Amino acid sequence: MARREDGRFLTGQGSYVDDYRPARLLYAAFLRSPHAHARVVRIDASAALTLPGVAAVLTGEDLARSAKPVRAASKTPAVKVTSFPPLALGKVRHVGEAVVMVAAESRYVAEDAVERILVEYEPIPVVTDMEGALRPESPLLHDEAGTNLLVSREFARGDVDEALAGAALVVRERFRFHRHTPVCMENRGCLAEYATGSGTLTLRSSAQCPGLVRDVLSDLLDMPEHRIRVIAADVGGGFGAKASLYPEEIATCVMARRLGRPVKWIGDRREDLLATTHAWDEIVEAELGVDRDGAIVGLRAQVTADVGAYSIYPWTAAIEPVQTISFLPGPYRVPTYRGRTRGVATCKAPLGPYRGVGRPPAVFVIEGLMDRAARQLGLDPTEIRLRNFVRDEEFPYKSPSGIVWDRSSFTASLLRACEALDYAAVRAEQARARAAGRWLGVGVASYVELTGIGSAIPVSPGMPIATGTEAATIRFDPAGKVTAVFGVASHGQGLETTLAQIVADEVGVPIDDVRVIHGDTEVSPYGTGTYASRSLVLAGGAAILAGRAVREKMLVIAGHLLEADPADVVMTDGRWAVRGMLDRSVAAREIARAAYTGARRLPTGLEPGLEATRFYDPYYGTASNATHVAVVELDRETCAVKPLRYVVVEDCGRMVNPLIVDGQVHGGVAQGLGAALLEEIVYDDQGQLLSGTLMDYVVPSACEVPWMEVHHLETPSPVALGGFRGMGEGGTIGAPAAIANAVADALVPLGIEIAELPVTPDRLFRLIEHARARG
Template identity: 40%
Template sequence: MNDSKDTQAVVKPQGVGARLRRKEDVRHLQGKGNFIGNMQMAGLQEVAFLRSPVAHGSIRRIHVEDAARDNVILREAMDCADIFAPSTLPGYQNSTVPPLASGKVRLVGEAVAMAFAATRAEAEDYAEMVQVDYDELPVYANMHDARKAQDHFVHDGWNNNLFVQLKSDVKFEEAAAKATRQVTHSVSLSRQCMLPMEGKAVLAYWDHQSDQLVVYCGSQIPHMHRTGFAEFLQLDQSRIRVISPDVGGAFGYKCVLHPEELCVAWLAKTYRKPFRYMEDRREHLIVGANTREHEYRLTGHIDDAGRLLALEAEITVDAGAYSVWPFTVGLEVGQALGNLPGPYRIEGYRCTTTGVATNKPGFMPYRGVARTGVCLAIEQLMDAIAREVGREPWEVRLDNLVRAEDMPYVNIANKHYDGGDYPAGLRRALEMINVQEVRARQRTRKNGEPLLGIGLATYTEQSAHGTSVFAAWGTAVIPGFDQAMARISADGSLELSVGVHSHGQGMETSFAQIANEILGIDVSKINLTHGDTGRTPFSTGTYASRSAVMSGGAVSRACKSLLPRLLHIGSHMLGVSIDDVELVDGQVRHGDRHVTVADIADAWYIHPQKLPPDVDPGGLEITVGYKPKVDTGSFTYASCAAVIALDPHTGIVKVLDYVVVEDCGTILNPLIVEGQTIGGTAQGIGTALYEETPYDDAGQPLASTLADYVMPGAPEVPNIRIEHTQTPSPNTEFGAKGMGEGGAIAPPAVLMSAVNDALKDRHVLVTRTPMTPKRIMEAITAAGEHSAAIDIDQPTVAAPLREAAA
C-alpha cells in the first residue's frame, strides 16, 4: 500500500489500439521457437509413408519384404476407425478417409503403408521394401469428366461423383423481370497449395505417469484434434492430451485431422513409444494441392444504367477425393453459395453450387475459404456490366454497393452486415491510386511502353460466425462458446489461458492488450497459455477469423469479471467504499491514495488477514465463456485497388501500386492488423499470378517441386499501402471484427480486373488464375487471330472480349 501522493509517470499506452510490437517475435528472431522438428525424445522413431503412384486403382496385392516386416504397417493391422466426416446438408454423400489406403487408392500420393525407424532415411528405406500391385481404374482428373461418369465412381456405393449440391432461389424471378439486359461471364481459379513454412508435423508418445496418449501436432484446433483422435482411436478424451507448440504457419492446412496424424497417434498408442512424422516439401506439393479450384458462370440481370437487379450463378468446386474432418466439402460449397453476392445490393438471387469428387487431394479450407473465388467472380461480373453499359467500372460498383444509410443491412443471402460505408472505402482507394491520372497516362502511352491497367474490388469478410451458421453448413463440430481463464498471480502478474491457438496472428500480444485495457497490468507481466488441451479451456480453435472476437471477447469478459473483486478488496484495504474507488493503470485509487494489483494479490495469496470478511471465495481466478450478441458473424470489409504494368510482348505483369482501405471495426493492434493484411495480400498475389498445381489426364500432379510450383517472392510483392477506417461492431467486445483472412480475398479479383483493363483496347479477356505470361500471351494471340473463345475447361482460359462478354 502506498498512501503518499506519487508523481505519475507518463505511461505508454498498451491497451486496445496501441501499436505494440509482438511479444512472441523475440523468441522467433532469436531462434528460440519450439517446433515439433526441434524436439528430441529417448527412443524416438521417425515415420515415412509409401504413397500411391496412381490416381485411381484397386489394390490387388501388397508384399512386404521379410527384412521390413517389423517396421512396416498396413491398414489391416490398424485397430482404429477410418476418419468419417458427416454432414447434415441435404443430399450430402458420406465417405470415409482411411488412415492408410484399404482396397483402393483415390489420388496420387495417398499413403498405402507406413514405416518407422530411428531415422527418416531408414524409415524410407523400409518403405521401399513394400511392393504394391494396382489394377488401375478410370481417372477423373477434372470435375467435368467426373460429373459425366456412369460407373467406377471415386467412392464405391455412390450413384455419381457429387459430394453435395446446394441451391438457393430468393425472389429471383420477380427481380429478373425488372431487368432490361443480361450479362453472362465465366471465371475460374486453378488448384493450388497452402505452403506454410512448416508442413504437417506430429509427434506422439504414451505418458505412463498420466496414462495418456500425448500428441504434439502443428494444429490450429488442438481441442478438436483431441476430439477426432478420441473418436477414431476409440479412446476416452480424458486419455488424450494434444499439445500444439509453435506452429510454422497454417492458413487452414492445420485445422483438419490428417490421416498421417491419426497414423502416428495410433503407433504411439499401440507401441507405447514416441513416433514422429514431418512432411517434406515434395509430399506437401503432391498431397497438399487441395484448394481454390472453383469455376463460376454468372448471369447478371441489369437495367440500362448497370444496376444489378438479379444474380444467377452456377458454381462448381473440384473437391478432390475426400471430404475432410471436421468441416467437410460442405463448408466450401456453403460459403460460396452464401457469400457470392458480396457487398452489393441485389434484389433476386438464384445459385447452384456443386462439390465434385475427383482423383485429387481432398479440398481443405484455405485462407479466405471460398470468398477469394466469389470475390473474383462477382467483381469480374461488375467489370462485364460496366463494359455492357459503357461506364467506368468504379461507377457501376458505386451504384451497386450497399450504402452507409442502409446499415445494418441483411442481404439477399441473409448475411447480416453490421455497419460501415462501402462506397466511401472504394472512393478512397480510387483516390489513393490517383485513378484519373492513371487514365490520362493510358491515353498518352507511347509505343514500346508497357500497358497500364487499373483493377479494383470490394469484399466482405464474414468473421467469427458461430453456432447457427456452422449448424446450417452441417459440419461435424459446431462452435459454441469460447472460454478464457484469467488468474492474477501472487506478484500481481496475469495468467491468461485460451483454447484457440496462434499460428502467426500475434495472440500473445493482442490478448495481453485486451487485458491491459481492463485491468491496467503491464503487458510484460501478462502471459498467455494456449495450444494445450491439458491446460486450457475448450475452444473449437483458430479458423474463420474468429480468435480475436471469440477468445479475445472471452478474455475481455474474464478480466471484467475479475474487476469488481479487485475493487472490493482494494477499497477494503484503503478503508473506503467500493463506490469511491476506480482501477487505473493497475492501481485501485481513492484520491491520492492507491493500492496496486500486486498489493491485492499479496493479500489474497500471502496475507489473507487483510481481506474483507465478505470477500468472493472465487478469489483472483475465473473462467468465462463468451459468444457475440449475434452469432451470424461480424463483417469486416475493404476496398482494394491496383495499378499494373503489362508487357504485351512477354505477358509479364508487374504490380506498380496496391492499396487497401480496410474496416475491421475497432483495431486491437494496428501493427498486427497491417501485418496480417500484407501477408494475406502476398498470398492473394500468388493465387492471381503464380501458384498452380496442374494435372495431366492420368491425374499426375505436374508441380511437385518448387522449381515447378511458382510462388511470389519479395520482388513480386509491391509496397502495399493500407488505410484504416473503424466502424465498431455493435455485437462484439470493443467493437472488434476478425480480419485475418481478408488480405487474401481481393488480389485475384483486383489483378484480373487490372490485366483486363490493360488489354481492353486489344479486346482481350483473361478469365482464369493464375494469369501467367503464357496465358496472357495466348489470350492476346487468340484475340489477334479472331479465334473462338477458348473453353473454360482447358488449361488456358482466355477469350476475345467481344465473345467472352456475349
C-alpha cells in the same frame, strides 16, 4: 507495439514440432500411392521389417483395428458422407494418398524401408475432370455415395429468371479459378507419445485447431478426451491448411500407442504438395443483370468445385463450394438471386480451407461481372460499384444467401481507396500510356466477409462440430503477474501480443506483466482453435469478459484494503485508488497477494483467489470489408504482369495492433497475388501431380510482390465485444479480383476479358494471340 513472440523466433528458439526429440524417438515415413485410382491387391512389407532399425509397419487394415475411419458427418442432406481412412483401405483415390506407415530409428532408415515395401495395385479408370466426373459413365470414387456429386445446394431470393429477362443488360461468363495450395513454410508434422503407465496420449502437431483434433481423436481412438493432450506450440504458418484433421495425425497416434514409444512424422515438401489440402478449384458460370443505370436486378450462378478424393474432417466437402455461392452477391444490393453449387469428387488431393475459403473465387466472379457491366454501359468501375453497394442506412442488410451484414464501410472504403491512389491521376496516366502503346490497367475489387462467426452459423454447413465459442482464463498469481490461457492457437498472427494487450487493458497491469498461453488442450479452457478469422473476435471477446470478472473482484478486494466502498474505487495509472483521494491506493500486486492470503485480508465471505474463466459466443459474428485497387503493366514481349501499385483500404473495426493488422494484409495480398498470377496445382489426365516441387508450384518471392499501401477505416463492430472484426483472410479475398480486373483493364484495347486464374504469361499470350487473330 512490437510483438512479444518475436524474441524466440529471431534467435532460433522457436519450438516447432520437429524441434522436439524425446528419448527413444522413432521416425515415421509413409509409402504413398503412385496411382490416382487403384485397388490395393496386396502389401508385402517383409523386406522392410528385416531392415535393421525398422520398428514397425502399419497398413490400412492394421490401423482399422485400432481406430475408426474418419467420417466428416453432416447434418444436411446436401452433403453425402463418405469415409476417409487414414491409410488406404482396399483402394487408393489420389496420387500421394498414404498407404503404409513405417516407424524406424531415423527418417533415413524409415525411407529406406518404404522403398522395400511391395504394394500390388490394380489400376482402375481415373477421373480428374470435375464435369466429366458427373457423367453417368464416370468412374466412381466412393461406392457408398453412389455418385461423385458429394455436395449440392441452392440459395434463392425472388424470381431471378424474370429479372434477368427484363434486364437492360445481362453479362455472363464462365469463370475458372484453378487449384491452389497454401504452402506453409513449415510442412505438416506431428509427434505422438503414449504413456502406457497412465494411459495418456500426447500429440504435438503443426495444427491450427488443437482442441478440435483432441475431440476427434477421442472418438476415433476410443479414449476419453481428458487422457488426450494436443499441443500446437509454434506452428510455421497455417492459412487453413492446418485446420483439418489429417491421416498422418491418426496413424502416428496409433503407431505410438502400439509401440509405447514416441513416434514423429515430419512431412517433406513433396508430401505437402501431394497430400495437404488443396484449395478453390472451381468453375463458376454466372450471369448478372443490370438496369440502364447499372443497378443490379439479378444474379444467377452455378458453382462447380472439384473437391478431390475425400471429404475432410470436420469441414466436409461442402466448405468451399457452399462458401463460394453464399458470398457471391458481395457487398451489393442483389434483389434476385439463384445460386446453385456442386461439389464433385475426383482423383486428386482433398479440397480444404485456404485463406478466404470460397471468397477469393466468389469475389473474382462478382467483381469481374461488375467490370464487364460497367464497360458495356460506359460506366467507370468505381461508379457502378458506388451505385450498387448496400448503403450505409441499409445496415443491417440481409444478403440473398441469408447472411446479415452489420454496419460496414463499403462506400467509404472505395472512396478512400480512390483518394489514396489519386484515381483520376492514375486514369490520366493510363490514357497517356495507352496512347504510347503500353498496356497499363487499373483494377478495383470490393468485398465483404463474415468473420468471428458465433454459434448461430456453422463455419461449414452441416458440419459435425460446434465452433461458435471460445474461452479465456485470466489468472493473477500472488505476485501480481497475470497468466492468460486460451483455446485458440497462434501460428503467426501474433496472438500472444494482441491478446496480452486486451488482457492488460482489462485488468490494469502493464503488458509485460501478462503472459499468454495458447495451443495446449491440457492447460486451456475448452476451445477448438484458430481459423476463419475468429481468434481476435472470439478469444478477444472472452478475454474482455474474463478480464471484467477479475476486475470486479479486484475492486471488491481493493475497497476492503482501502476501507472504501468498492463503488468508489477507480483504476488509474496502474493503481487502484479511492475516487477523489488518489493517495489512498493499492497496486495490483497487493490486491493479488490479499486474494491468496485468505480470510484475514479479504471481505467476509469472499472466495479467495483471483482468476476467472469466461466463454464468449458472438452468435452471428461480424463482417469485415475492404476495397483493393491494383495498377498493373503488362510486358508486351513476355506477357508478364507487373503490379505497379497496390492500395488496400480495409475495415477490421477496432484495431488492437496496427502493425499486426498491416502484416496480415500484406501477407494476404501476397498470397492473393500468387493465386492470381503464379500459383497453380496441375494434374495430368491420369491424376499425376505435375506441380510437385516449389520450382513448379511458384510461390511469390520478394521480387514479385509490390509495395502495398494499406489504409484503415475503423468502424467498430456493433455486434462483437470490443468492436473487433476478424481480418486474417481479407488480403487474399480481394487481391485475385483486383489483379484480374487490372489485367482486363489493361487489355481493353484488345477486348480481352480475364475469366481464368492464374493469368500466367502463357495464358495471356494465348488470349492476346487469339484476340489479334480475331482482329
